[in-house]
Protein backbone atom coordinates (compact mmCIF):
# COMPACT_ATOMS: atom_id res chain seq x y z
CA UNK A 32 0.00 0.00 0.00
CA UNK A 33 1.32 3.39 -0.97
CA UNK A 34 0.27 6.79 0.33
CA UNK A 35 0.94 10.04 -1.48
CA UNK A 36 0.04 13.29 0.21
CA UNK A 37 -0.04 15.51 -2.80
CA UNK A 38 0.40 19.25 -2.81
CA UNK A 39 -1.36 19.38 -6.16
CA UNK A 40 -4.95 19.16 -7.20
CA UNK A 41 -5.63 15.41 -6.90
CA UNK A 42 -7.67 15.38 -10.08
CA UNK A 43 -4.89 16.93 -12.14
CA UNK A 44 -2.45 14.43 -10.69
CA UNK A 45 -4.73 11.46 -11.36
CA UNK A 46 -5.67 12.56 -14.89
CA UNK A 47 -2.05 13.02 -15.94
CA UNK A 48 -1.08 9.69 -14.40
CA UNK A 49 -3.93 7.89 -16.17
CA UNK A 50 -3.16 9.61 -19.49
CA UNK A 51 0.48 8.57 -19.22
CA UNK A 52 -0.50 4.96 -18.48
CA UNK A 53 -2.88 4.87 -21.45
CA UNK A 54 -0.23 6.32 -23.76
CA UNK A 55 2.51 3.98 -22.50
CA UNK A 56 0.19 1.01 -23.09
CA UNK A 57 -0.45 1.99 -26.74
CA UNK A 58 -3.96 0.56 -26.76
CA UNK A 59 -5.56 -0.83 -29.92
CA UNK A 60 -8.92 -2.33 -30.84
CA UNK A 61 -7.54 -5.79 -30.09
CA UNK A 62 -5.72 -4.66 -26.95
CA UNK A 63 -7.80 -1.96 -25.21
CA UNK A 64 -6.84 -0.19 -22.00
CA UNK A 65 -9.42 -0.87 -19.29
CA UNK A 66 -10.36 1.74 -16.71
CA UNK A 67 -12.57 1.35 -13.63
CA UNK A 68 -14.30 4.66 -12.99
CA UNK A 69 -15.91 6.34 -9.98
CA UNK A 70 -18.49 9.06 -9.47
CA UNK A 71 -18.82 11.51 -6.59
CA UNK A 72 -17.48 15.01 -6.17
CA UNK A 73 -13.82 13.99 -5.68
CA UNK A 74 -13.18 12.70 -9.25
CA UNK A 75 -14.72 15.71 -11.02
CA UNK A 76 -11.41 17.55 -11.35
CA UNK A 77 -9.86 14.42 -12.83
CA UNK A 78 -12.58 14.20 -15.47
CA UNK A 79 -12.17 17.87 -16.35
CA UNK A 80 -8.44 17.47 -16.75
CA UNK A 81 -8.84 14.29 -18.83
CA UNK A 82 -11.26 16.16 -21.09
CA UNK A 83 -8.69 18.94 -21.48
CA UNK A 84 -5.91 16.46 -22.29
CA UNK A 85 -8.19 14.71 -24.78
CA UNK A 86 -9.16 17.94 -26.52
CA UNK A 87 -5.51 18.94 -26.76
CA UNK A 88 -4.73 15.59 -28.40
CA UNK A 89 -2.54 14.44 -25.51
CA UNK A 90 -4.58 11.29 -24.84
CA UNK A 91 -7.22 9.37 -26.77
CA UNK A 92 -9.99 7.17 -25.38
CA UNK A 93 -10.66 5.51 -28.73
CA UNK A 94 -9.35 2.19 -27.49
CA UNK A 95 -10.23 2.59 -23.81
CA UNK A 96 -12.93 0.43 -22.24
CA UNK A 97 -14.56 1.70 -19.05
CA UNK A 98 -16.46 0.05 -16.22
CA UNK A 99 -18.19 2.25 -13.70
CA UNK A 100 -18.13 1.20 -10.08
CA UNK A 101 -21.75 1.55 -9.14
CA UNK A 102 -25.25 2.80 -9.88
CA UNK A 103 -28.42 3.41 -7.89
CA UNK A 104 -31.28 0.95 -8.25
CA UNK A 105 -34.55 2.32 -9.58
CA UNK A 106 -33.34 5.72 -10.74
CA UNK A 107 -34.01 6.54 -14.40
CA UNK A 108 -30.81 6.78 -16.48
CA UNK A 109 -31.67 10.36 -17.39
CA UNK A 110 -32.27 11.37 -13.76
CA UNK A 111 -29.69 14.10 -13.03
CA UNK A 112 -28.44 12.16 -10.00
CA UNK A 113 -28.06 8.81 -11.72
CA UNK A 114 -24.48 7.76 -12.29
CA UNK A 115 -25.31 7.21 -15.98
CA UNK A 116 -26.21 10.89 -16.21
CA UNK A 117 -23.17 11.96 -14.17
CA UNK A 118 -20.76 10.06 -16.43
CA UNK A 119 -22.24 11.19 -19.72
CA UNK A 120 -22.66 14.75 -18.57
CA UNK A 121 -19.28 15.16 -16.84
CA UNK A 122 -17.08 12.99 -19.01
CA UNK A 123 -18.14 10.71 -21.85
CA UNK A 124 -19.91 13.25 -24.05
CA UNK A 125 -16.76 15.43 -24.07
CA UNK A 126 -14.24 12.79 -25.16
CA UNK A 127 -13.54 10.53 -28.14
CA UNK A 128 -14.65 7.30 -26.46
CA UNK A 129 -16.55 4.69 -28.45
CA UNK A 130 -20.02 4.33 -26.84
CA UNK A 131 -19.74 0.54 -27.15
CA UNK A 132 -16.76 0.64 -24.80
CA UNK A 133 -18.71 2.26 -21.95
CA UNK A 134 -20.06 -0.06 -19.27
CA UNK A 135 -22.31 1.11 -16.44
CA UNK A 136 -24.44 -1.19 -14.31
CA UNK A 137 -28.14 -1.04 -15.16
CA UNK A 138 -29.97 -0.21 -11.95
CA UNK A 139 -33.27 -0.77 -13.73
CA UNK A 140 -32.50 -4.28 -14.98
CA UNK A 141 -35.36 -6.72 -14.44
CA UNK A 142 -32.99 -9.28 -12.97
CA UNK A 143 -30.42 -7.41 -10.86
CA UNK A 144 -28.44 -10.55 -10.00
CA UNK A 145 -28.10 -11.48 -13.67
CA UNK A 146 -27.04 -7.90 -14.47
CA UNK A 147 -24.26 -8.12 -11.85
CA UNK A 148 -23.07 -11.52 -13.05
CA UNK A 149 -22.98 -10.27 -16.63
CA UNK A 150 -20.87 -7.29 -15.51
CA UNK A 151 -18.25 -9.53 -13.89
CA UNK A 152 -18.16 -11.67 -17.05
CA UNK A 153 -17.65 -8.60 -19.22
CA UNK A 154 -14.73 -7.41 -17.07
CA UNK A 155 -13.15 -10.86 -17.28
CA UNK A 156 -13.71 -11.02 -21.05
CA UNK A 157 -11.67 -7.86 -21.71
CA UNK A 158 -8.88 -9.24 -19.54
CA UNK A 159 -9.54 -7.31 -16.32
CA UNK A 160 -9.17 -3.71 -15.23
CA UNK A 161 -5.79 -2.00 -15.66
CA UNK A 162 -6.45 0.94 -13.33
CA UNK A 163 -9.36 1.05 -10.92
CA UNK A 164 -9.95 4.63 -9.78
CA UNK A 165 -12.06 5.46 -6.77
CA UNK A 166 -13.10 7.85 -4.09
CA UNK A 167 -13.85 6.81 -0.54
CA UNK A 168 -16.80 7.32 1.79
CA UNK A 169 -16.31 8.91 5.21
CA UNK A 170 -16.79 5.47 6.78
CA UNK A 171 -14.26 3.85 4.44
CA UNK A 172 -16.72 2.50 1.88
CA UNK A 173 -15.47 1.87 -1.63
CA UNK A 174 -18.00 2.22 -4.46
CA UNK A 175 -21.12 1.12 -2.54
CA UNK A 176 -19.38 -1.54 -0.48
CA UNK A 177 -20.67 -0.41 2.87
CA UNK A 178 -19.05 -1.27 6.22
CA UNK A 179 -19.70 -4.95 6.80
CA UNK A 180 -19.36 -5.82 3.11
CA UNK A 181 -17.59 -9.08 2.47
CA UNK A 182 -14.01 -8.49 1.46
CA UNK A 183 -14.52 -11.35 -1.02
CA UNK A 184 -17.57 -9.72 -2.60
CA UNK A 185 -18.20 -9.49 -6.35
CA UNK A 186 -20.59 -7.22 -8.23
CA UNK A 187 -24.01 -7.34 -6.55
CA UNK A 188 -26.86 -5.26 -5.16
CA UNK A 189 -26.26 -3.61 -1.83
CA UNK A 190 -28.51 -1.98 0.75
CA UNK A 191 -27.07 1.41 1.61
CA UNK A 192 -26.54 2.28 5.22
CA UNK A 193 -28.02 5.31 6.90
CA UNK A 194 -24.84 7.41 6.92
CA UNK A 195 -24.41 6.96 3.14
CA UNK A 196 -28.08 7.73 2.54
CA UNK A 197 -27.76 10.88 4.65
CA UNK A 198 -24.52 11.89 2.87
CA UNK A 199 -26.16 11.32 -0.54
CA UNK A 200 -29.40 13.06 0.38
CA UNK A 201 -27.66 16.38 -0.39
CA UNK A 202 -28.05 15.43 -4.04
CA UNK A 203 -31.77 14.73 -3.60
CA UNK A 204 -32.84 18.05 -2.15
CA UNK A 205 -31.82 16.95 1.36
CA UNK A 206 -34.79 14.56 1.33
CA UNK A 207 -33.92 11.12 2.71
CA UNK A 208 -37.21 9.73 1.38
CA UNK A 209 -36.19 10.58 -2.18
CA UNK A 210 -32.65 9.22 -1.75
CA UNK A 211 -32.12 5.69 -3.16
CA UNK A 212 -31.65 2.96 -0.55
CA UNK A 213 -30.37 0.25 -2.87
CA UNK A 214 -27.51 0.24 -5.36
CA UNK A 215 -25.58 -2.07 -7.64
CA UNK A 216 -21.86 -2.05 -6.97
CA UNK A 217 -18.72 -3.85 -7.97
CA UNK A 218 -17.43 -5.90 -5.04
CA UNK A 219 -14.31 -5.54 -2.95
CA UNK A 220 -12.86 -8.56 -4.68
CA UNK A 221 -13.64 -6.95 -8.06
CA UNK A 222 -11.51 -3.99 -6.94
CA UNK A 223 -8.81 -6.35 -5.70
CA UNK A 224 -8.60 -8.05 -9.10
CA UNK A 225 -7.68 -4.77 -10.82
CA UNK A 226 -4.00 -4.57 -11.72
CA UNK A 227 -3.68 -1.18 -10.03
CA UNK A 228 -5.97 0.75 -7.69
CA UNK A 229 -5.90 4.49 -7.06
CA UNK A 230 -8.17 6.00 -4.42
CA UNK A 231 -8.45 9.77 -4.11
CA UNK A 232 -9.37 11.34 -0.75
CA UNK A 233 -9.89 15.04 -0.21
CA UNK A 234 -10.83 17.00 2.90
CA UNK A 235 -11.03 16.57 6.69
CA UNK A 236 -14.12 14.39 6.48
CA UNK A 237 -12.04 11.66 4.81
CA UNK A 238 -9.23 11.77 7.40
CA UNK A 239 -10.58 8.88 9.52
CA UNK A 240 -11.02 6.65 6.48
CA UNK A 241 -7.49 7.41 5.24
CA UNK A 242 -6.03 6.77 8.68
CA UNK A 243 -7.84 3.42 8.97
CA UNK A 244 -6.80 2.46 5.46
CA UNK A 245 -3.10 3.10 6.13
CA UNK A 246 -2.65 2.49 9.85
CA UNK A 247 -5.68 0.43 10.81
CA UNK A 248 -6.18 -3.31 10.80
CA UNK A 249 -7.90 -4.94 7.83
CA UNK A 250 -11.59 -5.15 8.59
CA UNK A 251 -14.79 -5.51 6.61
CA UNK A 252 -16.16 -2.71 8.81
CA UNK A 253 -13.85 -0.36 6.92
CA UNK A 254 -13.77 -1.81 3.38
CA UNK A 255 -10.94 0.40 2.10
CA UNK A 256 -8.57 -1.45 4.46
CA UNK A 257 -8.79 -4.44 2.08
CA UNK A 258 -6.39 -2.52 -0.17
CA UNK A 259 -3.60 -3.43 2.26
CA UNK A 260 -3.72 -6.82 0.53
CA UNK A 261 -3.51 -5.33 -2.94
CA UNK A 262 -0.20 -5.56 -4.83
CA UNK A 263 -0.40 -2.07 -6.28
CA UNK A 264 -2.73 0.24 -4.42
CA UNK A 265 -2.26 3.96 -3.96
CA UNK A 266 -4.16 6.37 -1.78
CA UNK A 267 -3.56 9.90 -2.95
CA UNK A 268 -4.85 12.55 -0.58
CA UNK A 269 -4.56 16.20 0.29
CA UNK A 270 -3.11 17.49 3.54
CA UNK A 271 -6.53 17.66 5.22
CA UNK A 272 -7.37 14.05 4.51
CA UNK A 273 -3.97 13.12 6.02
CA UNK A 274 -4.68 14.87 9.30
CA UNK A 275 -5.29 11.78 11.45
CA UNK A 276 -2.10 10.02 10.38
CA UNK A 277 0.89 9.67 12.66
CA UNK A 278 3.84 11.95 12.00
CA UNK A 279 6.09 8.93 11.48
CA UNK A 280 3.66 7.44 8.94
CA UNK A 281 3.72 10.67 6.96
CA UNK A 282 7.51 10.82 7.11
CA UNK A 283 7.80 7.21 5.97
CA UNK A 284 5.87 7.84 2.77
CA UNK A 285 7.16 11.35 2.16
CA UNK A 286 10.50 10.53 0.63
CA UNK A 287 9.62 7.47 -1.42
CA UNK A 288 10.91 7.55 -4.97
CA UNK A 289 8.72 5.78 -7.47
CA UNK A 290 6.45 6.45 -10.42
CA UNK A 291 3.95 8.15 -8.10
CA UNK A 292 6.51 10.62 -6.78
CA UNK A 293 7.70 11.15 -10.36
CA UNK A 294 4.18 12.21 -11.33
CA UNK A 295 4.04 14.45 -8.26
CA UNK A 296 7.22 16.19 -9.44
CA UNK A 297 5.94 16.36 -13.02
CA UNK A 298 2.79 18.09 -11.76
CA UNK A 299 4.94 21.00 -10.53
CA UNK A 300 5.29 21.94 -14.17
CA UNK A 301 1.67 21.36 -15.10
CA UNK A 302 -0.09 23.90 -12.90
Ligand SMILES: N[C@@H]1[C@@H](O)[C@H](O)[C@@H](COP(=O)(O)O)O[C@@H]1O
Nearest residue numbers: 069071072073166167168174175
Ligand atom coordinates in the same frame (compact mmCIF):
# COMPACT_ATOMS: atom_id res chain seq x y z
N1 LIG B 1 -20.78 5.55 -4.34
C1 LIG B 1 -20.05 6.76 -4.11
C2 LIG B 1 -18.61 6.43 -3.83
O1 LIG B 1 -18.06 5.78 -4.96
C3 LIG B 1 -17.85 7.70 -3.53
O2 LIG B 1 -16.50 7.41 -3.33
C4 LIG B 1 -18.42 8.34 -2.29
C5 LIG B 1 -17.70 9.61 -1.88
O3 LIG B 1 -18.06 10.66 -2.71
P1 LIG B 1 -17.39 12.10 -2.70
O4 LIG B 1 -16.23 12.01 -3.61
O5 LIG B 1 -18.47 12.99 -3.24
O6 LIG B 1 -17.01 12.41 -1.31
O7 LIG B 1 -19.78 8.65 -2.57
C6 LIG B 1 -20.64 7.57 -2.97
O8 LIG B 1 -20.94 6.78 -1.88
